[in-house]
Amino acid sequence: MTLTECLSPRKPITINQLDRKLPEELIAAGVERIRECIQCGTCTASCPSGRRTAYRTRLIMRRALLGLKEDLLKSLDLWLCTTCYTCYERCPRKISVVETIIALRNMAAAKGFMLPRHKEISRYLINYGHFVPINDANKKRRVEVGLSELPPTVHSYPEALEEVKKLFEITGFNKLVEG
Amino acid sequence: MPELRYAFFLGCIMPNRYPGVEASVRKVFKELGIELVDMKGASCCPAPGVARSFHFDAWLAVAARNLSIAEEMGLDLVTGCNGCYATLRDVAHDYHNKEWIREKIDKYLSQIGRSFKGKIQAKHILEVLYFDLGIEKLKEFMEKPLNLKVAVHYGCHILKPSEKRPWKEGVERPKFFDELVEVTGAKSVNWRNKFMCCGAGGGLRSGVLEVALDMTREKIESAYASNVDCIVNACSFCHLQFDFGQTEINKACNTSYSMPIVYYTQLLGLAMGFSPKELGLHQNFINVEPLLKKLEAG
Numbered sequence: 466m467t468l469t470e471c472l473s474p475r476k477p478i479t480i481n482q483l484d485r486k487l488p489e490e491l492i493a494a495g496v497e498r499i500r501e502c503i504q505c506g507t508c509t510a511s512c513p514s515g516r517r518t519a520y521r522t523r524l525i526m527r528r529a530l531l532g533l534k535e536d537l538l539k540s541l542d543l544w545l546c547t548t549c550y551t552c553y554e555r556c557p558r559k560i561s562v563v564e565t566i567i568a569l570r571n572m573a574a575a576k577g578f579m580l581p582r583h584k585e586i587s588r589y590l591i592n593y594g595h596f597v598p599i600n601d602a603n604k605k606r607r608v609e610v611g612l613s614e615l616p617p618t619v620h621s622y623p624e625a626l627e628e629v630k631k632l633f634e635i636t637g638f639n640k641l642v643e644g
Numbered sequence: 645m646p647e648l649r650y651a652f653f654l655g656c657i658m659p660n661r662y663p664g665v666e667a668s669v670r671k672v673f674k675e676l677g678i679e680l681v682d683m684k685g686a687s688c689c690p691a692p693g694v695a696r697s698f699h700f701d702a703w704l705a706v707a708a709r710n711l712s713i714a715e716e717m718g719l720d721l722v723t724g725c726n727g728c729y730a731t732l733r734d735v736a737h738d739y740h741n742k743e744w745i746r747e748k749i750d751k752y753l754s755q756i757g758r759s760f761k762g763k764i765q766a767k768h769i770l771e772v773l774y775f776d777l778g779i780e781k782l783k784e785f786m787e788k789p790l791n792l793k794v795a796v797h798y799g800c801h802i803l804k805p806s807e808k809r810p811w812k813e814g815v816e817r818p819k820f821f822d823e824l825v826e827v828t829g830a831k832s833v834n835w836r837n838k839f840m841c842c843g844a845g846g847g848l849r850s851g852v853l854e855v856a857l858d859m860t861r862e863k864i865e866s867a868y869a870s871n872v873d874c875i876v877n878a879c880s881f882c883h884l885q886f887d888f889g890q891t892e893i894n895k896a897c898n899t900s901y902s903m904p905i906v907y908y909t910q911l912l913g914l915a916m917g918f919s920p921k922e923l924g925l926h927q928n929f930i931n932v933e934p935l936l937k938k939l940e941a942g
Contacts, residue, residue, distance in 0.1 A: 545848065553804070571697065571698070596656055606927055612663050619687045
């Protein structure tokens with residue numbers, strides 16, 4: 466069942482669909498004021514992504530407070546936010562809307578809901594220390610404007626890359642991406 | 645004036661996709677007497693829209709490692725990407741305000757023999773030029789006033805979340821970037837959607853490209869409607885989204901958008917007398933010739 470169906474008047478939400486611990490989990494993740502949401506819709510009205518898609522920020526907040534966790538974590542909507550923070554800056558209750566979305570995305574990823582392309586770029590990060598690593602064409606372009614072929618980042622310092630890789634290992638990022 | 649010296653944080657897109665932009669930052673800052681010291685072995689910031697969305701702790705640990713490199717150098721860090729700025733500034737800010745953040749940073753960094761104690765700040769290149777160098781000083785370096793009408797694009801994370809940013813004006817209609825642009829003689833016009841996101845952030849570009857590009861298309865259309873010569877930005881990710889993004893839109897929608905995209909230090913460099921080539925303007929995907937012709941005509 467999609468969320469839209471789930472929230473439509475024709476299909477009432479049943480109590481056993483709800484994970485009532487979700488608001489507490491979000492508060493623990495740093496969204497202290499989430500329970501203060503009054504569903505005013507300022508977030509939705511301010512959202513550049515919602516202007517062109519069916520994504521509705523207010524719906525994310527409502528689902529989160531109701532505890533419709535599974536539907537939220539499966540939803541593509543969660544990945545339509547550009548984290549522009551316009552909703553947060555305009556929220557009359559100063560609720561960290563973006564932090565809510567980030568916390569939900571972390572829960573979604575932990576459950577295995579990650580877009581294929583997001584997994585792919587995560588592998589670049591793990592292997593090269595950059596989401597966008599250097600390539601041959603850009604090595605040439607660097608030299609062309611008087612720069613070193615490789616930037617002085619982890620690309621030039623293998624021992625530094627090992628440090629970054631260790632952080633991915635100990636934080637559990639490798640496990641998340643490789644399963 | 646105190647000596648201006650910073651640890652230069654490159655990130656990914658500037659060194660690995662737009663070296664012309666990196667060259668423009670280095671050359672212009674040198675000419676302005678601002679020393680940029682390389683951060684040897686720095687990595688991806690990592691990007692706040694993706695890394696922080698996937699695994700908060702991995703994002704935090706790697707960001708803290710990057711900050712620890714600058715702290716070891718004893719220098720404030722400067723970046724020319726709003727994404728890197730978001731990650732590094734937010735983590736440096738939260739270090740002072742949230743105990744649980746400090747505890748996690750200590751826990752992870754100690755395992756690689758590093759530490760971060762919150763002694764340095766993460767700054768944006770515009771912040772350095774606006775606050776540390778100052779508009780009046782900047783004016784002294786202008787050699788060729790630019791006869792251009794430009795659309796200034798701030799981007800999101802240079803402004804927001806506002807409580808973690810240094811600007812003393814509101815987020816809805818700030819002026820600092822327009823002031824910095826107008827130092828060059830260019831006219832910053834009011835344009836529709838000026839403060840809207842470029843579309844790239846939050847993992848949207850990598851995750852759902854068509855929605856990201858639809859936002860970009862709206863911004864580009866708005867710039868055309870204002871009859872500007874170019875869009876000026878100060879974020880390597882916005883720069884990529886507007887410049888390379890137009891080629892993607894043209895391919896997908898059979899359009900022929902060709903709005904020149906200029907990074908702030910490229911614009912500044914032109915007004916300081918650098919050649920377009922020195923500033924890497926020819927490395928943009930969208931041809932900047934119409935803009936240069938207008939400049940030559942005066």
